[in-house]
Amino acid sequence: MPELPEVETVRLSLEPLIVGTRISELKALHASVLIDWTNENFPGLTAEGLQITAIRRRGKYLLFDLENDLMLVAHLRMTGQFKYQQPPQALVKHDHVAFRLVSADAVESIQLIFHDTRRFGRIWLLHRSQQDRIAGLKTLGPEPHDPLLTGAILHKRLQRRAQSNLKAVLLDQTVIAGLGNIYVDESLFLSQINPTRIAGSLTLAECDRLLNNIREILTRAVHAHGTSIKDYVDALNVRGTFQYQLQVYGRGNQACNVCGQALIKTQLAGRTTVYCPHCQPLKPLQSKSR
DNA sequence: AGACACCTGTAT
């Protein structure tokens, strides 16, 4: 479920609650969800007893920095969720990893649960030096808001997969980090670019516009605390509200909010894709200029 | 590039 805005919202909700706390217990309730690499190269190192010094985000990954150069890296995939529970509560179905945290003054006992119905999500415990072993993290493309990323650079990155569907290329995390099915469709709609085009066909001007609109959509979505269609909530069980601003995602066959024409629903790159055939024409309407 | 796999829940 979660894309960049949802992961960022989880990060923002956790940051004031857990940074500075100490992990007193880390327990895997389902073995496959917690991947512990510390013993392979750093026998004896454990997360237990260590303080959480920061929580960062890279693409759709959450990075918890611990003392002693250890890290916890988490990916929520489709239905993963962190639950901050203070006081601690009884475990429920699909709770897979349980943290007990102790506040900096050692007074409060906090429970942090990784809960995931579909169990696609993962948490890695590793030393900083082992980060590159997470292939998806190592090969991650630029952050959409990286000031070094420009329309020209996006254009160049699209050229590397020039013959592929634009939709597929924007979903590729090695091209640009953090976009998923919702925000690709919304960004393309705002940019008036047809998702069925091949990536190599975008002009430099279109890449400038697209990057600006990706940033605009992601910024708005973070301000709205993400999109909650079904499962997604932040670490305090709060739903986002960006679903009320969606223009195309989930609106197949409905009327376009801009022109009133029926939105097209199709499959691209194996994913349901919705766009407006009038507002996102294959041939730009205004391309009379030269 | 595309199919399939990983899982479970929900809607039709």
Next chain:
DNA sequence: ATACAGGTGTCT
């Protein structure tokens, strides 16, 4: 019973 879901890794 079948299709589909906010993601990604692997194998044709």
